[in-house]
Each structure stands twice: as structure tokens, then as C-alpha cells.
Amino acid sequence: MPKIIYVDPAGARHECEVKNGLSVMEGAVQNGVPGIIAICGGGCACSTCHAYVDEAWVERVGGPNTMEDATLGLANDRRATSRLTCQIEVTPELDGLVVHVAQND
Amino acid sequence: MSVTHRIVVVGAGQAGLQLCETLRRSGHTGPLVLVGDEPHLPYQRPPLSKKFLTGELDAVRLALRPAEQLAKLDVALKLGTAVLAIHRDAHEVALADGERLGYDRLVLATGTRVRRLPAPGAALDGVCHLRGLDDAQAIRDRLGAARRLVVIGGGFIGLEVAAVARGLGKDVTIVEAQNRLMPRVVAPLVSEHYARVHAGHGVHIHLNTQVEGIVRAGEALAVALDDGASLPADLVVVGIGVVPNVELAREAGLHCENGIVVDEYAQSSDPAVLAIGDVAWHRNVLLGTSHRLESVQHAVDQAKNAAATLLGKPVPYAPVPWFWSDQYDLKLQMAGINRGHDSVVLRGTPDSGAFSVCYYEGTRLLAMDSINQPLDHMLARKLLAAGVTVPPTAAADPEFELKTLLPAG
Numbered sequence: 001m002p003k004i005i006y007v008d009p010a011g012a013r014h015e016c017e018v019k020n021g022l023s024v025m026e027g028a029v030q031n032g033v034p035g036i037i038a039i040c041g042g043g044c045a046c047s048t049c050h051a052y053v054d055e056a057w058v059e060r061v062g063g064p065n066t067m068e069d070a071t072l073g074l075a076n077d078r079r080a081t082s083r084l085t086c087q088i089e090v091t092p093e094l095d096g097l098v099v100h101v102a103q104n105d
Numbered sequence: 106m107s108v109t110h111r112i113v114v115v116g117a118g119q120a121g122l123q124l125c126e127t128l129r130r131s132g133h134t135g136p137l138v139l140v141g142d143e144p145h146l147p148y149q150r151p152p153l154s155k156k157f158l159t160g161e162l163d164a165v166r167l168a169l170r171p172a173e174q175l176a177k178l179d180v181a182l183k184l185g186t187a188v189l190a191i192h193r194d195a196h197e198v199a200l201a202d203g204e205r206l207g208y209d210r211l212v213l214a215t216g217t218r219v220r221r222l223p224a225p226g227a228a229l230d231g232v233c234h235l236r237g238l239d240d241a242q243a244i245r246d247r248l249g250a251a252r253r254l255v256v257i258g259g260g261f262i263g264l265e266v267a268a269v270a271r272g273l274g275k276d277v278t279i280v281e282a283q284n285r286l287m288p289r290v291v292a293p294l295v296s297e298h299y300a301r302v303h304a305g306h307g308v309h310i311h312l313n314t315q316v317e318g319i320v321r322a323g324e325a326l327a328v329a330l331d332d333g334a335s336l337p338a339d340l341v342v343v344g345i346g347v348v349p350n351v352e353l354a355r356e357a358g359l360h361c362e363n364g365i366v367v368d369e370y371a372q373s374s375d376p377a378v379l380a381i382g383d384v385a386w387h388r389n390v391l392l393g394t395s396h397r398l399e400s401v402q403h404a405v406d407q408a409k410n411a412a413a414t415l416l417g418k419p420v421p422y423a424p425v426p427w428f429w430s431d432q433y434d435l436k437l438q439m440a441g442i443n444r445g446h447d448s449v450v451l452r453g454t455p456d457s458g459a460f461s462v463c464y465y466e467g468t469r470l471l472a473m474d475s476i477n478q479p480l481d482h483m484l485a486r487k488l489l490a491a492g493v494t495v496p497p498t499a500a501a502d503p504e505f506e507l508k509t510l511l512p513a514g
């Protein structure tokens with residue numbers, strides 16, 4: 001199983017094994033990573049699963065589509081590396097991915 | 106109020122679980138009991154009529170929190186157990202298993218139940234209502250083998266089920282009693298667009314039509330309509346609305362209307378009892394109105410509001426309501442509440458597949474529905490929260506950039 005590394009808003013690292021096919025958001029919820037709230041359960045409607053993709057991974061993960069880009073407009077402190085983690089699917093290529101959870105509350 | 110109070114929450118759904126989480130995160134250390142009559146861990150309902158039905162999502166992925174994470178919350182979870190009565194004098198609730206639980210504060214998060222089809226045959230095998238996971242599982246189990254689906258009720262849930270079933274190649278017919286789809290919640294412009302899209306996908310739509318009854322016809326079912334027609338079906342899904350679960354509250358003498366009446370602090374007519382989520386007839390000070398709302402946004406936001414009240418730091422309830430519905434490749438997003446609007450302004454062209462509809466009371470923007478127009482939706486939420494209206498002429502001009510109206514900062 002790919003390993004995803006979540007750095008929570010307080011700076012703590014959570015190394016989690018997440019099944020292929022789940023979203024990066026679901027991996028966080030299953031492992032109780034603080035800060036990923038995910039009110040809409042992956043509906044790309046709430047922005048409370050917002051995180052910053054680590055610089056080293058930005059290219060491999062790619063950018064948001066139009067829907068996600070608009071919903072990101074609701075997020076706190078949006079940056080160039082911002083993504084909604086419910087819209088990133090975990091694949092073998094993302095083994096080792098590092099995301100920094102945004103201040104979502 | 107103190108952080109060591111005994112708090113009992115009735116209803117282990119979206120609102121009940123959110124309340125427990127927020128209470129714990131905000132420093133409540135007292136005993137916390139979450140009682141739910143469903144056997145399942147608290148789960149999300151929105152996918153039940155969307156990705157769960159298509160088979161894309163399994164039941165385990167619907168859980169709001171996995172069991173291990175729930176355990177860390179230190180909440181006494183009593184699932185599969187209904188609360189039968191509230192004894193307000195004794196500050197106790199009576200459970201179906203005979204236990205009595207004492208409380209300092211009680212929170213009712215009992216949600217709603219489906220309105221059953223008021224026609225003969227509603228209880229036949231193959232006639233399904235949709236509210237909970239078990240209902241959705243029953244529909245999913247039958248959908249595979251079914252060839253013809255009749256959906257009774259052209260609201261969000263019925264339309265989402267219809268879209269999923271068409272996607273699976275089923276023959277789908279929608280029967281709606283009113284003269285348009287989603288009649289209570291959207292403007293005719295939006296109804297017409299959705300009728301066109303569903304028809305374009307090959308769905309048969311009967312408007313102004315009542316169901317007289319359903320009978321078994323051999324292997325199949327036959328749905329009798331008031332215009333004399335009879336629709337053959339292998340599966341019937343009923344989505345004709347819900348009723349709030351107010352009985353517990355009403356029998357305990359709490360003030361109820363079409364919901365348990367609470368103020369902007371989620372407090373009922375008894376200061377020791379709060380109500381949140383779908384069941385709460387509540388006050389929103391931003392909108393200046395009282396109403397009941399069935400949405401995830403409201404369940405979550407009001408749970409947080411109630412937690413603040415319970416922790417002795419009350420904040421008046423004032424979020425912008427929002428909602429979404431997924432059908433085919435259409436994403437409908439709603440911001441605000443359009444009740445009381447006296448005019449409607451179209452932004453963009455429905456034929457392009459992406460547009461918004463703005464609801465006004467006089468010159469004040471009350472709400473906006475956006476169809477595949479997520480940027481409009483996002484800005485509508487921000488503008489409504491800031492109390493900024495959009496001049497109708499500006500709203501009608503799709504070139505006009507709504508974000509220029511946002512207050513700086």
C-alpha cells in the first residue's frame with residue numbers, strides 16, 4: 001500500500017498506509033489526521049480537505065480541474081500548491097507523497 | 106455551564122457525531138453518550154443516492170469515522186438502540202433496552218424519516234424508499250437485475266437515483282405530482298433545464314401525475330397513474346419527501362412545529378435540551394428567518410453552534426446555507442435560501458450547460474443556484490456571508506465579475 005505523509009497544521013508528521021483507489025482525503029480521515037475535516041465527504045463542495053502539496057510532489061500530483069479550482073476559492077490561505085485532497089486519488093505512483101494540511105477550521 | 110457536564114446525544118448521524126467531535130476538541134471532558142437506533146457507525150447519506158448506488162463506493166467508505174478513530178473520541182457509543190422517551194423532570198432518557206441514562210444536557214439530533222407513499226401497494230416487495238444505508242443497499246441489490254425503474258417523486262433524491270439508473274442502462278420513468286421537477290426548491294428555469302437533460306438521457310417524465318397504487322403483475326410491478334396509464338416496473342423507488350422525527354420532543358412537551366423549535370443557540374423551549382440538524386426548526390440571524398434545513402452543511406454548522414452553547418460560549422447561528430446535487434455531469438450548487446423571493450435573474454445561458462439563477466427579494470440577493478458554474482457558487486457564498494447584494498443588472502451580465510463586489514481583505 002502506498003504511504004502518504006500528512007503534516008498536520010501543528011507540524012506533526014503522520015505516515016499512513018492508504019489503499020490504492022482511495023482519495024488522499026479518505027486516507028487522512030481513516031487515520032484521524034487532524035485538520036482534514038471533509039464535511040462534504042469528497043463532493044468537491046466544501047474545501048475543508050484543503051492541503052498544500054509538498055514542492056517535491058507538485059509536478060507528479062498535478063493541478064486542480066475547473067470545479068476544484070473554484071471550490072478552492074472557499075479555502076483559507078490558498079497558495080499555488082493548494083489542492084483539495086478529496087480530488088487526489090492514491091495510486092502506486094504517489095507512494096511517499098507529502099502533503100501539508102491547511103488551517104481548515 | 107461546565108466542561109464536566111454529562112451530555113447525552115440522541116441520533117448518531119451527521120449532526121450527532123459532529124457535535125461529539127467538536128465538544129471533545131473544544132475541551133469537554135465530561136461523560137458523552139451518543140445513542141443511535143441504526144446498527145451502523147455514523148455514516149454519510151449524500152452518496153446513498155450517488156456513488157454508493159453506482160457501486161463506486163462501498164458501505165465502509167461511507168463511515169464518517171472508522172471505529173478506531175471513534176474510540177479515541179472517548180464517546181460512549183450505543184448503536185442499534187432507540188431512545189423511547191425523555192423524562193425531563195428526572196433529567197433522564199429511557200432506552201429501548203430498558204436502560205435509563207441521566208443527563209445534564211440533552212441534544213436531539215434525530216433527523217428525519219421518509220414520507221411513505223400514501224397509496225395501496227407501497228409496502229410491496231420491490232417498492233423502496235430511500236433514507237438510510239439499509240434502504241440504499243436494498244435498492245442497489247435490486248437495481249442490478251431490474252430492467253425498468255419507476256421513480257416516484259421528482260425531487261433531488263429521485264432525480265439522482267434516476268440519473269444513476271440511466272447510467273447503468275436501465276429504462277427509467279419519473280412520476281411527479283407537481284407541474285415541474287424539484288418544484289419546492291428551484292425556479293422553473295432550473296426545473297426545465299433538468300427536465301431537458303433527463304429527457305435527453307432517455308428518461309420518461311410524467312408531470313402533473315399522481316400514483317393511484319401499485320400492484321404485483323406476475324414477476325413485475327405495475328404502477329397505476331391517475332391519468333389511467335399503468336407503468337410496468339421491476340423496481341420502484343419513492344422519493345416524496347421526509348418528516349422530522351419530533352415525536353420524542355413533542356411527547357416530552359417541548360415546543361415543536363415542523364421540527365423541534367430552537368433559537369439561534371440551538372436551545373429548545375427547555376434550557377437543558379438542544380436540537381440540531383435536519384430535525385431542528387432553527388433561527389439563522391444572518392438570514393433573519395427561522396426554518397428547517399436538510400443539508401450536511403447545516404448539520405455540521407449547527408452541531409458546532411450547539412457545542413459552543415454547551416461549553417458556555419454561545420455564538421448566534423449565522424452561516425450561509427449551501428447544498429449540492431449531482432446528476433449525470435450536472436453539478437447543482439445552491440447558496441442561500443430562496444424562500445420569499447419575488448424575482449429571478451438568469452446569469453448565463455442554460456443551453457450552454459453552465460449557468461446560474463439568482464433569487465431576489467426586491468433588490469436584495471437571497472440565493473443563487475449554479476449549474477456547472479462553481480465560481481459563481483463560490484462567490485455567491487462569500488457575497489451572502491458578507492451581506493453584499495449583487496445589483497440585478499450586474500447579475501444578469503455573465504461578463505460582470507462578481508468578485509469585484511467582495512469587500513477587500
Ligand SMILES: Cc1cc2nc3c(=O)[nH]c(=O)nc-3n(C[C@H](O)[C@H](O)[C@H](O)COP(=O)(O)OP(=O)(O)OC[C@H]3O[C@@H](n4cnc5c(N)ncnc54)[C@H](O)[C@@H]3O)c2cc1C
Pocket residue numbers: 115116117118119120121140141142143149150151152153154186187188189214215216217235236237262350353381382383384398399400401402404427428429430431
Ligand atoms: C439519499 C440522500 C441524499 C442526500 N444528499 C445530500 C446532498 O447531496 N447534499 C446535502 O447537503 N445533503 C444531502 N442529504 C441530506 C443529509 O444527508 C442530511 O441533511 C444529514 O444527514 C442530516 O444529519 P442529521 O444528523 O440531522 O440526521 P441523520 O443523518 O438522519 O441522523 C439522524 C439519526 O438519528 C436516528 N434516530 C432517530 N430517532 C432516534 C431515536 N429515537 N433514538 C435513537 N436514534 C434515533 C436516525 O435513525 C438517524 O440515524 C441527503 C440525504 C439523503 C437521505
Ligand code: FES
Pocket residue numbers: 025038039040041042043044045046047048049071084085086087
Ligand atoms: S471533502 Fe469537501 S471538498 Fe473535499
